[in-house]
Amino acid sequence: MTDTPVFLRSKVIVEPLVDRFYAWLHTVAPIQAAMNLAYLQVPMLESYVQSPQVHIAASDNPALRGGYFVNIGAERSAEVKELLETIKRERADMLRLAAAVAEAQELLRANATGFDLTPLYPKLPPELGGLVELAYDTDNQASVRFIEPLAYASQAYVESRQSVQLSLEPGTERPFILSTPRLPGPDVLELPIPFRHPGLEELFRARTTASSLGRLREALELDDAQAVRLGTLLSDRPSLSEDRHVEAGGRIRYFGHACLVLQTPEAAIVTDPFISADSSAGDRYTLDDLPDRIDLALITHGHQDHIVLETLLQLRGRVGAIVVPRPSRGNLEDPSMALMLRHMGFPVIEVDDFEEVPFPGGKVVATPFLGEHCDLDIRGKSTYWVELAGRTAYVGADSSGIDPQLYRHVRNHLGTAHYAFLGMECDGAPLTWLYQALLTKPVTRKMSKSRKLSGSNAEQAAAIMTELGANEAYVYAMGEESWLGHVMATTYNEDTYQLKQVDEFLTWCADHGIKAGHLFGQQEWRW
Structure with missing residues (x-):
């Protein structure tokens, strides 16, 4: 039985953890990880241990969605206390x-x-x-x-903090990633191995290439109980989509949030890969729709919804290189994505503004990224210009139109894009929501709220399009997808300011003869 050909089921959820908290750039990079541990995670666990019911009530309050509350039932408070004591002792x-x-x-x-x-x-x-x-x-x-x-290379980087938790897509929203540690459970497979472990590459290769339980058990160094649990995550057949490749011309597919897959018969590029595992949903592209080989994965910036380790880990061995922007080299608020990813075993290409990365039949050009980082001195952010199959796409991520003349320079340097993809989360979270642990000098609430993680509003997006001159404009979904709630924790209704701004921008596009849309779910462009 252990030699029977098997594949990793499409609905397997992968959660990379650091001291049981969901892993992202600021909890993996050594200095920033120490700051988040000391000034965010430990105080939050101490608060929970003191008053579990306060955290549970806050977690159930829609008005407090995305707040730093531990969403774990009181019956498991002893486990949280044990985690806290372990962190204080071992870290x-x-x-x-x-x-x-x-x-x-x-x-x-x-x-x-x-x-x-x-x-x-x-x-x-x-x-x-x-x-x-x-x-x-x-x-x-x-x-x-x-x-x-x-x-x-110092004691600040402790690989034993890392682990991976595997489970099946539950069909319900996972706890918010920045606040709630993942405890062991009967329905999850715990892998106490570092992110660079070669067994993970072997496991995730089994999404596209047959393996066996025996081979995977050996690669992941599993005991009997772990092997039994792994068996529940495997299938005797792959669930890959038949149309995941293209035979001629070019294609762009929208996979949700800021994730695009741009393809020709010769190459495939993915931007900010954040991809659903729920192949039964039917309303989105999923891991099953990814091409078997990806030439480049483009990362626009270091926020937890754009460099998503739970997706990236599943691409190792399948992606030629990950392209990341070059940081400021040493700023506390601007850790190197390249260093982190290389320590996870990824091939990485680091780029600065207007540097080019070729791929078969096309090229990627890194272009400047303005704003969205609370006015902090962060250089590790980039938009991208992608040329393939005779067309061009401007991948704007959350870059803001605060200085429209920048986009005139992009156009003068590179020409006119056929497609522009823009972020319009124009009333983002305040400075302290994401950077509180790195601020050793307190800021006032008023100051924090004045410096937000915001993309373009309608006027700024229109200014980008005026200067960029692209033929078509598409606004990313802004965390509206239900399957992203554990990361985005956003709540919108028809009266929400951000959605009204998107509508205003779409009206402006219609008035100026620009084809435009607000992306949601899945969409495809072919030529």
Whole structure:
């Protein structure tokens, strides 16, 4: 039986975890992970242990959706308490590192007055020894620059924190990823292995190529009980879509959120891969619709809904390279996506503005990305220009039209796009929602709300189209898909400001002879 050909079922959910919290850039990159552990996750678990019912009630309140509340029933509070105690005991070095970062930044605030910074190095906490450089900008504003490659080689990067949890699509919304740890359960397979483990590549290859239970058991180093659980996640036949490849011309498919798959017979490109596993839904493209081989996966920026590790891990061994924007090199708020992905075993190409990446029959050009990051000094963000099969697509992600002249430069440099894909989440979450753990100096609520994770409003999107001159415009769904609730935690109705702005933009497009649409579910373009 262990040699029978099997495939990984299409409805398998993959959740990469770090100390049982859902993994994303800020919980994997070493310095940022320490800060999130110390100043977000531990306090949140302490709050839950003190008052589980408060968290449970808040999790059930639609008005508080997306808040930092632990959505675990009180009957399992002892397990949460045990997790908290384990983190405090086994991650003490990381907690001290986070405190050291805060101490170093306070040292600069108190002593960096424009004069020589050399005397401050001996005063830095020992946890930061050799890992940082102190520097001024030309306005004499001092900051700590982290030497990230060394952080990955230090005790700050602990692979034993990593694990993967596999289960079957439940048909219900999963708990919000930024707040609720994933506990063990009878219906999940726990894989206590790092994300780079070669067995994961073997497992996910079984979506397209037959394997066997015995082979997968050996690759993943499973015991008897784990092997039995894995067997429930396997099928004797693949569930791949027959039309997942194209025989001629070009095709773009919308897979939801900001995910596009652009294909010709020679190549396939996927943008911000975030793909449903629920092949029975019928209203979306899923993992079954992906081409067997992907030349490039384009990542626009480091937010948890755009560099989605639960999808990316399933593409390792299937993707030629992941293209990511080059960060600022050492800013606390701007960790390197390339470093993180390379430590997970991915081939990575790092690009700056207007650098080109060829692929068979076409090319990708990295283009600038404005705004959407709460005015933080983050360079790790990029839009993309994709040329294939004689047409061009501008992949705008959440880039904002705050300075429309940028898009005039893009047009002058690259020409006119046939398709423009734009993000219009124009009233996004405030600064502290995503970056609170990295802020060692408190900000006021008013300040936080003035700096939002916002894309373009109607006026800004219209300005982008005016300057870009694209023939067609399409607005991404803004977390409206029900299957994305565990990541997006957004709630809209017909009176929501963002949807009204989208309608206003679509009206503007109609008045100016531009074909346009608000994407939802699935859509396809062929030529």
